[in-house]
Each structure stands twice: as C-alpha cells, then as structure tokens.
Amino acid sequence: MNEKVHYTVIGAGNGGKAMAAHLALKGFPVTLYNRTLGNIAAIKELGGIELESYEGGPRGFGQLALVTSDMGQALERANIIMVVVPATAHADVARAAAPYLRDGQIILLNPGRTGGVLELAHVLQQRGCAADVTVAEAETLIYASRSEGPTQVRIFRIKDAVPLAALPATRTPRVLQALSPAYPRFIDGTSILHTSLNNMGAIFHPALTMLNAGRIESTGGEFQFYIDGVTPSVAHVLEVLDRERVTVAAALGIRARTGMEWLKMAYDATGATLHEAIHNQPGYRGIKAPPTLNHRYITEDVPMSLVPIAALGQRFGVRVRGMDSIIRMACIVHRTDYWRRGRTPDRMGIDRFSIDELMRYVTEETA
Amino acid sequence: MNEKVHYTVIGAGNGGKAMAAHLALKGFPVTLYNRTLGNIAAIKELGGIELESYEGGPRGFGQLALVTSDMGQALERANIIMVVVPATAHADVARAAAPYLRDGQIILLNPGRTGGVLELAHVLQQRGCAADVTVAEAETLIYASRSEGPTQVRIFRIKDAVPLAALPATRTPRVLQALSPAYPRFIDGTSILHTSLNNMGAIFHPALTMLNAGRIESTGGEFQFYIDGVTPSVAHVLEVLDRERVTVAAALGIRARTGMEWLKMAYDATGATLHEAIHNQPGYRGIKAPPTLNHRYITEDVPMSLVPIAALGQRFGVRVRGMDSIIRMACIVHRTDYWRRGRTPDRMGIDRFSIDELMRYVTEETA
Numbered sequence: 001m002n003e004k005v006h007y008t009v010i011g012a013g014n015g016g017k018a019m020a021a022h023l024a025l026k027g028f029p030v031t032l033y034n035r036t037l038g039n040i041a042a043i044k045e046l047g048g049i050e051l052e053s054y055e056g057g058p059r060g061f062g063q064l065a066l067v068t069s070d071m072g073q074a075l076e077r078a079n080i081i082m083v084v085v086p087a088t089a090h091a092d093v094a095r096a097a098a099p100y101l102r103d104g105q106i107i108l109l110n111p112g113r114t115g116g117v118l119e120l121a122h123v124l125q126q127r128g129c130a131a132d133v134t135v136a137e138a139e140t141l142i143y144a145s146r147s148e149g150p151t152q153v154r155i156f157r158i159k160d161a162v163p164l165a166a167l168p169a170t171r172t173p174r175v176l177q178a179l180s181p182a183y184p185r186f187i188d189g190t191s192i193l194h195t196s197l198n199n200m201g202a203i204f205h206p207a208l209t210m211l212n213a214g215r216i217e218s219t220g221g222e223f224q225f226y227i228d229g230v231t232p233s234v235a236h237v238l239e240v241l242d243r244e245r246v247t248v249a250a251a252l253g254i255r256a257r258t259g260m261e262w263l264k265m266a267y268d269a270t271g272a273t274l275h276e277a278i279h280n281q282p283g284y285r286g287i288k289a290p291p292t293l294n295h296r297y298i299t300e301d302v303p304m305s306l307v308p309i310a311a312l313g314q315r316f317g318v319r320v321r322g323m324d325s326i327i328r329m330a331c332i333v334h335r336t337d338y339w340r341r342g343r344t345p346d347r348m349g350i351d352r353f354s355i356d357e358l359m360r361y362v363t364e365e366t367a
Numbered sequence: 368m369n370e371k372v373h374y375t376v377i378g379a380g381n382g383g384k385a386m387a388a389h390l391a392l393k394g395f396p397v398t399l400y401n402r403t404l405g406n407i408a409a410i411k412e413l414g415g416i417e418l419e420s421y422e423g424g425p426r427g428f429g430q431l432a433l434v435t436s437d438m439g440q441a442l443e444r445a446n447i448i449m450v451v452v453p454a455t456a457h458a459d460v461a462r463a464a465a466p467y468l469r470d471g472q473i474i475l476l477n478p479g480r481t482g483g484v485l486e487l488a489h490v491l492q493q494r495g496c497a498a499d500v501t502v503a504e505a506e507t508l509i510y511a512s513r514s515e516g517p518t519q520v521r522i523f524r525i526k527d528a529v530p531l532a533a534l535p536a537t538r539t540p541r542v543l544q545a546l547s548p549a550y551p552r553f554i555d556g557t558s559i560l561h562t563s564l565n566n567m568g569a570i571f572h573p574a575l576t577m578l579n580a581g582r583i584e585s586t587g588g589e590f591q592f593y594i595d596g597v598t599p600s601v602a603h604v605l606e607v608l609d610r611e612r613v614t615v616a617a618a619l620g621i622r623a624r625t626g627m628e629w630l631k632m633a634y635d636a637t638g639a640t641l642h643e644a645i646h647n648q649p650g651y652r653g654i655k656a657p658p659t660l661n662h663r664y665i666t667e668d669v670p671m672s673l674v675p676i677a678a679l680g681q682r683f684g685v686r687v688r689g690m691d692s693i694i695r696m697a698c699i700v701h702r703t704d705y706w707r708r709g710r711t712p713d714r715m716g717i718d719r720f721s722i723d724e725l726m727r728y729v730t731e732e733t734a
Binding site for chain 1: 575577578579580581582584585595596597598599600601603604607660688689691692693695696699700702
C-alpha cells in the first residue's frame with residue numbers, strides 16, 4: 001500500500017530537493033515540480049537527486065518518477081502534494097494547481113507560515129475548484145538542508161515532532177495517517193489557527209533583522225545573528241512582539257506557545273529572559289546574519305507571518321503596535337507596502353467571519 | 368553698556384560650562400546655576416572655569432560673578448538667562464524660575480529642540496508668572512565642547528550662523544541685539560516653529576540609533592556611528608522621516624530645510640542621496656556610536672524632538688507613520704511611554720489652536 005502513495009513535491013529549492021530525494025530513497029514514487037524548468041534541468045537529465053546528510057542519516061541517489069514544470073503532469077498521479085516554496089508563492093501555486101486537482105488529494109504546505117491554508121483554500125474556492133481536496137499546513141519545514149549543486153542536496157537535521165493541521169481540523173487525522181509511512185514525525189497541531197499563530201519566525205526574524213539593519217548592511221551579515229544580534233534590548237522587543245502574538249491568539253480563544261516555551265521545546269533552552277534563553281542555547285552559535293536586508297526574513301516573514309498576525313489583531317481588537325512598527329520599517333526599507341502585499345483577512349477569505357465563525361470554519365466539517 | 372549685560376547660565380554640563388567660561392573671558396559678568404550643588408562645588412571653590420579650545424580659539428580662566436544652586440540668587444542680576452540643559456529639564460527650569468523672573472529679562476534655550484519655547488511659555492503661564500520676559504530658542508547649541516575635569520572644559524568648535532527665534536517672532540530682533548556683543552553669530556530663525564521644525568536631531572538620532580540597536584548594545588558603541596551606521600537602507604529610512612518632518616512643517620505653512628539642505632548648509636556636504644551626502648562628509652568620520660541605548664539620542668530626542676513633530680503631524684492631519692514606528696520601538700526598548708512623557712500639543716499649550724491661531728501666536732504680539 002505504501003508503494004502506491006505517490007508524492008508530488010512542488011518546489012526544487014533546498015527543502016524541496018531534500019524532501020524529494022528522501023521520499024524517493026524511502027521507496028515512494030515521487031514527482032518533482034518546479035515552475036522554472038531551468039532550475040531542474042540537471043535533475044531531469046540525471047533522473048534524480050544525490051542526497052547527503054548527517055551521520056546515520058539518509059543518503060544515496062533518490063530516483064524520481066517524473067521531473068516537470070508542467071503542473072497538469074505534476075499532479076496527475078499525486079496522492080499527496082507537498083508544497084515546499086516560499087509562502088509568497090502559495091497563492092500562485094494554488095492558482096496553477098486549481099484546474100488539475102482531484103477528489104481525495106492532500107496538499108500540505110511545508111510550512112504554511114501564517115494563514116497559508118486559509119489563503120490556499122480561498123484561492124481554490126475563487127478559482128472554482130470543486131475537487132474534494134484536503135489542505136493542511138505544517139508549523140515548520142521538517143528539514144534543515146542545503147543544496148550543494150544542481151543535483152545535490154545535504155540534510156543537516158530532520159526535526160522531531162512537527163505539528164500540522166488540516167482545514168477543517170477534523171481532517172487532520174487522515175492527513176497524519178496518509179503521511180505516517182513516510183513521516184511518522186508529524187503530530188497533530190490542533191488547528192490551522194494554532195499552526196499559524198505558533199509561527200515563531202514571525203517574531204524572531206523581522207524584528208531581529210530590522211534592529212540590526214545597519215550592521216547587516218555595513219558588514220554583509222558578518223556577525224553572529226543570534227549571539228551578537230540578540231542583545232538585552234533587542235530581546236525585550238522580541239518579548240513584546242511575542243506577547244502581542246500570544247494575545248492575538250488568546251483573542252481567538254487559542255493558547256499559543258510563548259517564545260520561551262518554544263525555545264524550551266525546540267532546543268531545551270531555558271533562562272529568565274528571552275535574552276538568557278537564546279544565549280544559553282549552543283545551537284545559535286555560529287549562525288551568521290543574513291548577508292543583506294533583501295532576505296526572506298523580511299520579504300517572506302513580514303507579509304506572510306507578521307502581517308497576518310497583526311491583521312488578525314486589528315480585526316479582533318488587539319493592539320499590535322510593536323508588530324506594526326516593525327512592519328512599517330520594513331515597508332520603508334523595501335519601498336513597498338507589505339500590508340497590501342501581505343496576508344490580510346480578505347486574502348485569507350475570513351474578513352467577514354466573527355471569531356465564532358472563524359473557529360467553526362477551521363474546526364468543523366461543513367455540510 | 369556691554370559691561371552691564373549680566374548673563375546667567377543655567378546648567379553646568381559640557382555646554383553650560385563652555386558658555387559660562389567663554390562669556391566671562393569676553394568680559395561679561397556671569398552667574399552659573401546648577402540644580403545639584405555637588406556638580407559645581409569645585410567651580411564655586413575655584414571661582415571660575417579653565418577654558419581650553421581649538422587653535423586660535425578662546426582660552427584662559429573665566430572668572431564667574433556667582434556660582435549657585437539657588438534659582439532666586441541666580442536670576443537676581445540676570446539680564447539674559449541662557450538655559451543649557453537637556454530639553455527634558457526645560458519644564459523644571461521654568462517651574463523653578465517662574466517666581467523670580469522680572470520684566471525685561473530674556474530667556475534663551477540652547478537649544479529648544481522642538482517646542483521648547485512653547486513648553487516654557489506654557490509652564491510660565493500656568494505658574495502665574497506675570498513678568499514681561501522674552502522667551503527664545505536657538506536651533507542648535509552654538510558650542511561643540513567637552514568637560515575635561517570638574518573645573519575644566521574644552522571647546523572644539525563654535526558654530527557659524529545659529530538661527531534663533533523669540534515668542535512672538537516680533538521680539539526676535541531685540542533678542543539678537545541684546546546677544547550681539549557676546550554672540551554675533553546668532554541669526555534670525557524666522558519663528559519658533561521654524562527653529563523647532565528644523566531640528567535635524569529629531570530625524571537623525573533616534574532612527575539611526577534604533578536601526579543599529581543590536582550593534583550598539585553588543586559592541587558598546589565601538590563603531591563609526593555615521594560611516595558604518597548610515598547604510599543605504601538606514602539612510603532611506605532617514606529620508607522618509609525627513610520627508611514626514613518637512614510635510615508637517617508644510618501643513619503649518621512653513622518651509623523647513625530638508626536634511627540634504629541642512630547637510631549642504633552645515634557641512635557643504637552634497638550627494639544624490641542622504642547616504643552619499645553623509646559619506647561624502649569627512650566630519651562624520653571617527654564619530655563613535657553611543658555606548659548604550661540609554662543615551663540622549665533616545666531619552667531626549669524621542670520625547671523632545673520626534674514626539675512633538677509627530678504630534679503636530681497627527682494634530683494637523685499629516686501621516687507620520689515612520690516617526691511613529693521609531694517612537695514605538697524606543698518606548699518598547701526603554702519600557703516607557705514617550706508619547707506621555709513627550710512634548711505633545713497640550714504640554715506646549717497649543718492643543719486648542721487652529722493652524723491660523725498657532726501662526727498668529729508665534730508671530731504676532733498680543734495686545
């Protein structure tokens with residue numbers, strides 16, 4: 001039976017290549033799709049991907065069933081569609097996929113950032129997609145990996161216990177079950193509001209980048225992002241943004257993990273303050289800052305992580321002035337309107353929902 | 368006649384000491400006041416201040432007529448009261464001075480930052496001060512100086528052409544005339560709205576500090592504040608804040624100098640962008656960053672420079688979202704409400720004025 005589960009991986013970046021190779025090495029038939037053919041030409045030519053990893057981890061040649069930039073072909077045999085693209089591309093993927101989706105297919109965003117499934121479902125609906133597909137999002141990407149050549153990829157770590165949730169949450173068990181032969185490490189994330197509001201990158205990435213903007217740009221990122229960049233005052237800003245996030249979640253009736261709880265869970269890092277906890281965590285040592293401000297910590301995490309959380313706050317009466325300040329600075333630096341480009345309630349299709357309606361939408365099967 | 372003009376210098380910091388010593392060496396009778404007696408005990412004991420300066424500049428022992436921490440005594444013989452304290456102390460100085468002021472005295476804030484004279488006049492009025500004093504503010508401190516010991520001070524530079532304005536502007540000529548024997552370098556600043564809205568520190572100091580917050584705190588300020596800190600993106604933020612400031616001025620009917628015009632005027636620095644102009648200016652080389660975020664670039668310039676400009680913008684319909692973001696970040700970092708502590712229209716006594724009424728208040732003598 002496992003033999004028959006066909007995976008289609010959308011996106012051939014660091015994460016998508018690792019996932020496609022790993023799944024192939026586990027014996028699953030795998031299609032790899034990338035919008036730009038040039039980026040996968042060498043893989044198509046070779047017929048697969050060379051995977052390297054940490055000691056004791058998966059390695060070898062992952063032979064792929066199909067490598068294509070044609071969405072129709074890519075989805076034809078797919079049972080499970082793993083989307084591994086920047087969140088800014090989720091809507092495009094949904095528009096491209098809508099005509100080809102079939103009943104019973106599962107789409108998993110790896111990860112959704114904040115509101116990924118909401119936006120995906122809204123686009124599919126707008127496009128008149130009538131297929132009964134199940135859409136779900138992971139809280140984070142299960143791999144830490146890096147491309148080491150056109151057909152090579154290296155996995156540094158496979159994360160434990162990545163939460164995921166489907167829309168509605170009643171469908172989460174079937175997604176977990178379908179994935180479990182390949183990925184027993186996914187766990188139930190309760191609801192997509194939980195996976196979306198537990199997005200820690202929303203808090204850590206943009207603020208840490210902006211409060212070190214001058215240093216990033218003048219040194220090309222030649223300093224330790226967390227060790228040098230998270231000073232007591234910067235950590236305090238992160239704590240304030242984190243409290244705003246947890247408050248937005250509370251307004252929706254959700255108990256989100258705090259940044260401190262997440263550090264404890266993910267790294268067993270503890271301390272009296274976020275500053276202490278981050279500096280107590282050896283895993284942060286040696287991680288360089290982004291080489292430029294034109295980095296996904298802003299370009300992806302502001303519109304797709306911070307804006308949707310702030311927008312939910314504004315929609316449901318929570319002050320998010322810290323978040324708003326960071327978003328505004330990012331807008332100025334990048335000469336764009338991240339509010340307009342970001343996942344606002346209308347883009348997620350929930351702008352007319354009350355809190356109760358939103359909760360029902362994410363938790364209950366509609367008739 | 369010049370012999371008879373008695374100066375009282377309020378504040379014995381870097382600037383006040385330089386001013387008191389310089390005025391004494393020019394032959395004026397000078398009283399030096401400082402709220403805390405301990406800070407002037409050595410000067411009182413010695414009877415004056417040792418002044419050093421740049422080549423060809425003033426130097427020698429400036430003998431003082433009186434050194435005191437008693438405001439009544441300090442103002443007794445004063446014709447001109449030079450206030451050289453952080454702007455956060457202007458209201459306290461006004462409260463302390465109110466009972467002792469006499470008709471004909473001149474009070475000059477060195478500098479007023481933004482709204483200094485408005486706040487001063489409002490406090491004097493609240494305190495029921497009936498004396499016909501003339502209140503005025505300089506756009507910047509005329510000295511660049513540093514204390515080199517309890518009774519020593521060194522002047523690095525005496526600025527050319529410092530604009531000042533009185534309230535109302537019709538009184539500016541008499542202030543310029545009274546000061547001219549000592550300070551021929553003061554020029555007519557048009558009105559206190561001009562001197563207040565041409566406050567370039569409001570734009571440069573807080574934003575540059577916040578966008579380099581991590582670096583300041585992790586290195587103790589061991590980098591070049593302008594050369595390393597003003598990167599292209601940081602400079603762009605400064606340009607946006609500068610445009611907000613000039614727009615607020617325009618809403619009040621005032622043509623404020625742009626940051627670029629100021630760099631040209633103050634340093635003959637030019638360039639296509641603020642980034643270029645600042646990097647073209649050798650005077651910025653070697654200036655270190657503040658050693659900590661607990662620095663007047665935030666603690667003084669946010670409440671006394673940025674908040675009043677932003678508040679005028681909000682009061683008269685100009686969007687100041689860049690300024691608001693920087694203020695908000697400063698509030699978070701310093702765990703305080705700089706809006707509440709800052710110079711808002713009510714604190715400046717102008718919250719019930721229309722634009723026309725405000726313009727009349729600053730330009731015309733009331734009956």
